[in-house]
Amino acid sequence: MRASVKVWLQEQRRRRNTLPPEEEARIQRIKDRLRIGSPLCEPYDSHTESSWRKPTPVSSATAESLLQHNAVLLSRLEDVEEALRHSEKERQRLRTQLLQASDENRRCAMQLIQLALDTRRGELLLEEQLFRERLLRHESEKRQKFLWELDHPLRSDSCAHASHNERLQSNPRVSLSKQFYA
Structure with missing residues (x-):
């Protein structure tokens, strides 16, 4: 109280x-x-008790x-x-x-925060995966372009009589790139 x-x-x-x-x-x-x-x-009567004693x-x-x-x-x-x-x-x-209710509210808020963090983590992982795929594709395109540029001068008339292995051995840059991408 x-x-x-x-x-x-x-x-x-x-x-x-x-x-x-x-x-x-x-x-x-x-x-x-x-x-x-x-x-x-x-007293109203002298023989009886006084009235103050009687209610x-x-x-x-x-x-x-x-x-x-x-x-x-x-x-x-x-x-x-x-x-x-x-x-x-x-x-x-x-x-x-x-x-x-306050405790339940706090738990729900923590769950929402955890879900938001998990969602953001998933988004970041997806962005990272897409970036890696783009990077790999870009590297692959660069590699193909590089190999094509290396292969194109070798197919010219001046190098027509040499074998393919001889051309690779004579050009150390090509052999290193072939070893790297093999």
């Missing part, structure tokens, strides 16, 4: 248990008279009314306290649900 609610409930109890100022003044006058020793009212029907009805009123107020107070306990339990349950 929160401190402010407890203070409020205590204040409400104190207010319910206090009498109105007129009643308090009347009770104080009665107490003062009793201390002095004067009777509250004149009058009005004071009995007032006391009974106050008791009933206090009982009603106490039952209302118990209802309010029960409602407060119930709302406190509900608040605790909602707080637990909020914490669980």
Whole structure:
């Protein structure tokens, strides 16, 4: 229970248990008279006890009314306290649900981040593969062009009488490239 609610409930109890100022003044006058020793009212019969010792029907009805009123107020107070306990339990349950939802939200966010990283990693791998394929194709084209350029002068008329092996042996550049690409 929160401190402010407890203070409020205590204040409400104190207010319910206090009498109105007129009643308090009347009770104080009665107490003062009793201390002095004067009777509250004149006895109506000298043979019977004085009337201040016997409850009058009005004071009995007032006391009974106050008791009933206090009982009603106490039952209302118990209802309010029960409602407060119930709302406190509900608040605790909602707080637990909020914490669980927060944890679930955090897990989902981490999963989304992981999925984004995995997707980006896949994209990078695909880009790398495409780059390698382009590079290999480019190297292959350059190699073919290089071989064609080497082979073209060798097919000319000036080199027609030499064998292919002799041409390769005479040109070390061609033999190295052939060894490299073989």
